[in-house]
Amino acid sequence: MRLSQSLIPTLKETPADAQIASHRLMLRAGLVRQMASGIYAWLPAGLRVLNKISAIVREEQAAAGAQELLMPTIQSADLWRESGRYEAYGKEMLRITDRHERDLLYGPTNEEMITAIMRESVKSYRELPQNLYHIQWKFRDEVRPRFGVLRGREFLMKDGYGFDLDYAGALLTYKKMMLAYMRTFQRIGITAIPMRADTGQIGGDLSHEFHILAPTGESGVFYDAAFEAGDPSAAASVEAFYEQMTTIYAATDEKHDLAAWEKIPAERKREGRGIEVGQIFYFGKKYSESMNFTVTGQDGTKIFPEMGSYGIGVSRLAGAIIEACHDEAGIIWPDAIAPFRAAILNLRQGDAATDKICGDLHEKLGQDCLYDDREERAGAKFAEADLMGHPWQIIAGPRGAANGQVELKRRATGERFELSVADALAKVLS
Numbered sequence: 001m002r003l004s005q006s007l008i009p010t011l012k013e014t015p016a017d018a019q020i021a022s023h024r025l026m027l028r029a030g031l032v033r034q035m036a037s038g039i040y041a042w043l044p045a046g047l048r049v050l051n052k053i054s055a056i057v058r059e060e061q062a063a064a065g066a067q068e069l070l071m072p073t074i075q076s077a078d079l080w081r082e083s084g085r086y087e088a089y090g091k092e093m094l095r096i097t098d099r100h101e102r103d104l105l106y107g108p109t110n111e112e113m114i115t116a117i118m119r120e121s122v123k124s125y126r127e128l129p130q131n132l133y134h135i136q137w138k139f140r141d142e143v144r145p146r147f148g149v150l151r152g153r154e155f156l157m158k159d160g161y162g163f164d165l166d167y168a169g170a171l172l173t174y175k176k177m178m179l180a181y182m183r184t185f186q187r188i189g190i191t192a193i194p195m196r197a198d199t200g201q202i203g204g205d206l207s208h209e210f211h212i213l214a215p216t217g218e219s220g221v222f223y224d225a226a227f228e229a230g231d232p233s234a235a236a237s238v239e240a241f242y243e244q245m246t247t248i249y250a251a252t253d254e255k256h257d258l259a260a261w262e263k264i265p266a267e268r269k270r271e272g273r274g275i276e277v278g279q280i281f282y283f284g285k286k287y288s289e290s291m292n293f294t295v296t297g298q299d300g301t302k303i304f305p306e307m308g309s310y311g312i313g314v315s316r317l318a319g320a321i322i323e324a325c326h327d328e329a330g331i332i333w334p335d336a337i338a339p340f341r342a343a344i345l346n347l348r349q350g351d352a353a354t355d356k357i358c359g360d361l362h363e364k365l366g367q368d369c370l371y372d373d374r375e376e377r378a379g380a381k382f383a384e385a386d387l388m389g390h391p392w393q394i395i396a397g398p399r400g401a402a403n404g405q406v407e408l409k410r411r412a413t414g415e416r417f418e419l420s421v422a423d424a425l426a427k428v429l430s
């Protein structure tokens with residue numbers, strides 16, 4: 001992509017109303033714009049981040065056996081009357097009346113809808129277990145939308161729903177999802193810790209929240225330093241992995257257990273703040289019973305399936321990652337989800353050799369690079385590339401270009417390398 005022809009409206013000034021770094025940087029790097037309180041437009045570079053996060057989520061969900069579908073944002077109130085949550089949900093639910101005076105709502109979550117879909121189509125024990133998810137916009141009329149996309153009113157969520165025949169099956173699904181989540185966060189390039197959590201509006205009795213550590217997080221978190229070395233890809237089995245994740249201490253302030261905490265050696269105690277980027281729940285027959293979803297068992301009896309739900313805040317993640325990965329100069333994107341893997345900075349637009357090198361690199365790197373081909377001072381190009389946080393900067397100027405050399409800068413470490421064009425390309429693509 002050529003920067004001269006892109007809508008990446010960076011800001012030099014710090015927006016006055018943004019209280020935390022990720023919000024300021026998302027506005028300054030031209031990723032999002034607020035359209036109404038808690039409602040954001042995702043500009044081209046921001047959308048690329050959302051899409052890259054979603055792609056990793058999809059791959060890991062598929063690997064764990066979940067199927068993708070797409071449910072609508074608007075739901076009928078009648079569905080929610082069946083489960084009893086229409087009244088219970090309160091003011092966070094955006095309620096809408098259509099021209100025929102029918103009550104609708106903008107979905108804050110989808111347990112009722114997926115249960116209704118399953119109830120209509122799945123009749124026999126032979127058709128279970130199944131695990132279904134979608135990535136769709138949600139609306140929750142938060143009292144205090146704040147921190148940009150971290151607490152929006154409209155936000156993008158991956159929400160998945162497991163249906164099993166019995167408790168053992170549902171628990172296995174829960175464990176598989178915990179592993180899939182840890183793999184997802186690991187691939188994205190961040191550390192998220194699963195913590196025992198309350199179940200809130202969704203209900204049920206087993207739940208974990210996944211927290212990214214950041215001083216601006218809304219939850220107080222307590223955990224054992226053993227989590228800092230976690231590598232879920234090394235897990236021998238789902239069972240062993242789950243055992244490990246749930247025996248090492250980690251809890252949010254709501255679930256903090258002082259007696260258990262006292263048993264941890266002082267040098268391993270970690271206390272801080274976390275941003276919740278996902279949550280998983282096991283809640284048994286809560287929705288299958290209230291909405292009368294049964295399948296026929298092997299012996300002909302009716303079985304209410306055991307359910308769980310599995311959420312990841314895709315749009316919140318974009319902000320939370322920046323909260324965890326930035327410095328004074330700007331964002332430091334993890335490679336896997338950066339809007340662009342590399343930026344090419346042409347320091348002398350119009351110099352034949354420099355233009356040639358940049359043009360060739362742009363062609364070879366394709367859509368995943370941003371070519372700063374603007375008539376701008378070098379200093380401005382450096383500052384904007386640092387602000388946008390591309391993992392790699394390929395800097396080309398006439399002096400190096402005369403010998404076929406460019407400078408390669410790694411954003412995360414600040415390391416710089418003088419390389420031939422081919423070597424720079426190989427390093428960026430490796």
Ligand code: ATP
Pocket residue numbers: 109140142149150151152153154155157200276277278279311312313314315316317
């Ligand atoms: P919170 O406690 O932060 O209000 P929640 O526990 O109500 O969130 P869940 O129902 O667990 O949210 O939703 C799953 C995920 O969706 C959360 O882990 C979070 O990442 C994301 N999410 C929830 N509310 C918002 C919001 N207002 N803005 C952005 N993302 C959100």
Ligand code: MG
Pocket residue numbers: 209276278279
């Ligand atoms: Mg939650």
